[in-house]
Amino acid sequence: MNRFEHRRSRLAGAAVAVIAIGGVLAGCSSSSSSTSSTSTPASTSSSSAPAPTSGSASPTSTAVTTSSCGTKPGVAATGTPINLGSIVTDQTGTSFADIANMANAYFTCVNANGGINGHPIKYFIEKEQTNATQIASEAKQLVQSDHVVGIVGNTSIIECSVDHTYWEGLGYYIIDSGIAPECYSTSHSAAVNMGPRYSSDGAVQYALTQHPSKIVFDQANVPGTTYIAAGPNAIAAAAKVPITDMTATPPVADANSVAISLVDAAGKDGAVVLNFTPPDALAILGAAQKLNIEDNVKLWACSTPCNTDFLATTLGPKWNNKIFVNAELTPPDKTNTPTMNLYKAILKQYGSAVTGGIGSFSQMGFVEAELMVKALESVTGSYTVASVNAAIKGLTDVNTGMLCQQWSYGSYSSHIPNNEDYTVTADNGQMVIASNGGCTPISAVDPQIAAYRAEAGTAPLDPTST
Amino acid sequence: MPSWSELSQFLVSGLALGGVYALSGVGLVVLYRATGVLFLAFGAVGAMGAFLTYEMIQASAPGWAAWIVCILFGGVVTLIYGMIFGPALAGRNTLVRAVATLGLTLILFGAMEVLWPPTSGAVRAISLPTDNSGFTLFGLQVTWTQVIALGAGVVLTVATGLFLRYTKLGTAMRAMANDREITATLGVPVRRVEAAAWFGCGILAGFAGLLLADLVQLEPATLTFLVISSLAAALIARLRSITVTFVAAIVIGVVHDLLTPFTALTNYRDMTPFVLAVIALLVVSRHRTVMTRSREEA
Numbered sequence: 001m002n003r004f005e006h007r008r009s010r011l012a013g014a015a016v017a018v019i020a021i022g023g024v025l026a027g028c029s030s031s032s033s034s035t036s037s038t039s040t041p042a043s044t045s046s047s048s049a050p051a052p053t054s055g056s057a058s059p060t061s062t063a064v065t066t067s068s069c070g071t072k073p074g075v076a077a078t079g080t081p082i083n084l085g086s087i088v089t090d091q092t093g094t095s096f097a098d099i100a101n102m103a104n105a106y107f108t109c110v111n112a113n114g115g116i117n118g119h120p121i122k123y124f125i126e127k128e129q130t131n132a133t134q135i136a137s138e139a140k141q142l143v144q145s146d147h148v149v150g151i152v153g154n155t156s157i158i159e160c161s162v163d164h165t166y167w168e169g170l171g172y173y174i175i176d177s178g179i180a181p182e183c184y185s186t187s188h189s190a191a192v193n194m195g196p197r198y199s200s201d202g203a204v205q206y207a208l209t210q211h212p213s214k215i216v217f218d219q220a221n222v223p224g225t226t227y228i229a230a231g232p233n234a235i236a237a238a239a240k241v242p243i244t245d246m247t248a249t250p251p252v253a254d255a256n257s258v259a260i261s262l263v264d265a266a267g268k269d270g271a272v273v274l275n276f277t278p279p280d281a282l283a284i285l286g287a288a289q290k291l292n293i294e295d296n297v298k299l300w301a302c303s304t305p306c307n308t309d310f311l312a313t314t315l316g317p318k319w320n321n322k323i324f325v326n327a328e329l330t331p332p333d334k335t336n337t338p339t340m341n342l343y344k345a346i347l348k349q350y351g352s353a354v355t356g357g358i359g360s361f362s363q364m365g366f367v368e369a370e371l372m373v374k375a376l377e378s379v380t381g382s383y384t385v386a387s388v389n390a391a392i393k394g395l396t397d398v399n400t401g402m403l404c405q406q407w408s409y410g411s412y413s414s415h416i417p418n419n420e421d422y423t424v425t426a427d428n429g430q431m432v433i434a435s436n437g438g439c440t441p442i443s444a445v446d447p448q449i450a451a452y453r454a455e456a457g458t459a460p461l462d463p464t465s466t
Numbered sequence: 467m468p469s470w471s472e473l474s475q476f477l478v479s480g481l482a483l484g485g486v487y488a489l490s491g492v493g494l495v496v497l498y499r500a501t502g503v504l505f506l507a508f509g510a511v512g513a514m515g516a517f518l519t520y521e522m523i524q525a526s527a528p529g530w531a532a533w534i535v536c537i538l539f540g541g542v543v544t545l546i547y548g549m550i551f552g553p554a555l556a557g558r559n560t561l562v563r564a565v566a567t568l569g570l571t572l573i574l575f576g577a578m579e580v581l582w583p584p585t586s587g588a589v590r591a592i593s594l595p596t597d598n599s600g601f602t603l604f605g606l607q608v609t610w611t612q613v614i615a616l617g618a619g620v621v622l623t624v625a626t627g628l629f630l631r632y633t634k635l636g637t638a639m640r641a642m643a644n645d646r647e648i649t650a651t652l653g654v655p656v657r658r659v660e661a662a663a664w665f666g667c668g669i670l671a672g673f674a675g676l677l678l679a680d681l682v683q684l685e686p687a688t689l690t691f692l693v694i695s696s697l698a699a700a701l702i703a704r705l706r707s708i709t710v711t712f713v714a715a716i717v718i719g720v721v722h723d724l725l726t727p728f729t730a731l732t733n734y735r736d737m738t739p740f741v742l743a744v745i746a747l748l749v750v751s752r753h754r755t756v757m758t759r760s761r762e763e764a
Binding site for chain 2: 279282286
């Protein structure tokens with residue numbers, strides 16, 4: 001082999017290596033990497049020590065003990081466990097584990113304070129990486145191996161799509177945080193949140209109140225983008241404001257070009273509405289700030305995931321009253337209600353696994369656990385799949401203390417029980433309710449909202465949430 | 467069709483992106499030329515260093531100390547890998563040596579996923595002081611960090627070219643690229659030369675990781691797999707020319723960003739490195755075939 005051929009051979013080898021290994025790497029980044037159970041049985045240990053007061057986020061909050069989460073303060077539940085399960089997306093760039101972790105914190109609190117009529121809750125959390133086979137397998141594991149009698153806290157990009165017929169067949173009524181269309185459009189799933197579509201509806205609706213000349217709606221390029229975009233498009237069309245849909249592949253690696261394209265598309269009098277997870281939203285907003293183009297549009301808006309103090313803190317005061325975020329749950333920072341204080345106290349004492357701290361995700365976990373506990377407490381007799389799910393389905397007009405409206409399950413073909421919400425804005429490191437951002441119904445211009453209201457009616461406001 | 471004022475903004479952002487691709491690409495080519503190893507762990511090493519920097523800053527360590535740790539971490543980890551596995555794999559073909567570095571990639575990537583798992587709310591980020599000032603170009607604020615990224619690519623390309631051509635160590639590296647065994651028989655301290663190459667490549671990985679964590683996102687997968695774009699640039703340069711690698715990296719960055727405002731193409735812009743690499747390889751291959759035939763006919 002001469003020198004020329006030797007070099008050529010090495011180059012060819014390198015080319016093969018790059019192409020083959022590029023494929024492997026690309027595969028690694030998107031495939032399921034772990035199917036191991038991360039079941040987290042709730043603690044059953046006693047907690048008789050004085051409970052701390054609520055977190056520091058609310059200086060005006062009154063002292064609340066976590067013992068109020070249960071019926072027998074300080075008495076650990078020691079009976080037969082009630083098994084509950086959850087499936088959450090937890091993958092590179094997208095994690096909803098905080099929701100289940102917060103539900104687990106609530107259950108741990110309940111277990112330490114009497115449990116459910118003396119029975120502790122044992123909570124199994126399965127994590128998935130947007131792999132349908134894995135998700136279906138985890139559902140079966142929860143039912144067949146873990147013998148769960150209820151499913152609560154599910155938050156997954158595709159779980160509702162994959163498993164809804166399975167749950168329907170077995171008679172499980174799921175309390176979840178919805179993302180996929182089937183979380184809202186099926187009979188056996190009811191979410192505490194509004195999900196990306198209706199939250200984006202809310203963000204667009206608020207943006208329209210500022211009279212922008214155009215809306216640019218950008219979202220993560222994940223399954224369901226067409227479904228999600230349908231709501232904002234309907235609302236913008238009804239307002240006769242042009243809307244442009246865009247997507248960016250998460251995790252966003254070219255935030256600069258994404259930010260420039262959004263600002264260019266919106267124009268000086270336009271509005272940019274984002275629907276991303278916090279890291280990607282922050283990358284785009286941060287890029288706009290570094291490029292000094294954040295003021296080149298009239299306003300920025302965002303669906304619920306942006307509703308974290310971390311985002312407001314990181315972006316800084318330049319974004320005060322510049323970014324408006326749809327908040328599906330009562331803003332926690334300046335709310336001083338018993339429920340909000342209990343949430344903060346539980347988060348502080350039992351929520352070490354909740355990485356995001358105070359924010360919408362942990363609030364969702366709190367509400368889901370709260371609803372499940374209410375359902376379990378209404379069960380008379382043994383805790384079976386039939387009795388527990390009948391109780392879940394029977395939840396009606398519940399004051400959660402976290403939502404604008406009372407929450408109901410009911411026998412409906414679709415479930416969007418949370419369809420009225422807040423808008424918050426950055427205010428020196430905190431998210432506070434924006435001007436005219438109080439409880440506002442999502443527009444029935446979105447045909448899905450109209451269909452749900454026609455079937456279930458409009459729920460009364462929750463007097464305990466503010 | 468986007469206007470020039472729109473395109474010029476993407477040109478600026480593309481230059482900055484190309485600059486960081488160039489940093490990584492040049493490091494890859496230098497190491498390949500010295501050791502014959504395609505170092506696929508380049509991105510993962512830099513990412514891990516960046517996360518260590520993040521942790522140090524969170525622990526209130528001085529920023530400069532955290533940056534040095536990031537850069538040194540890259541150098542030390544790469545050197546250790548090179549010293550342990552380099553000699554053992556020296557006799558194996560290019561594919562085997564590249565796949566071995568993939569092992570290091572996956573170990574570091576897995577460690578990052580465990581140590582810094584994805585979060586639901588809080589976001590990790592590194593911000594350098596050079597982010598806070600800069601100048602305006604085509605209506606965009608250009609930060610000094612972006613200028614440093616592009617400038618470092620230029621400086622590195624020139625300095626490495628001069629180093630390889632005019633220094634004893636550089637000459638030894640070039641000799642090893644042709645034939646390791648003959649170079650060794652000529653009395654060149656092969657292990658020492660390789661160690662210098664591994665360490666230098668690692669230092670670049672750490673430096674690139676720090677810049678990318680600031681310019682792109684402090685996220686394990688993003689930083690680990692961003693090296694693929696740099697690999698494409700190195701491949702376009704046939705893993706030989708540092709200058710061509712630099713130019714290719716800049717072209718990849720610019721083309722990638724210039725595609726953004728084109729609605730029909732914007733969702734395919736992430737394919738830019740692969741498409742350009744494939745086109746370059748096809749052109750080179752065809753050119754060689756034609757040249758070989760011409761020579762045979764003559």
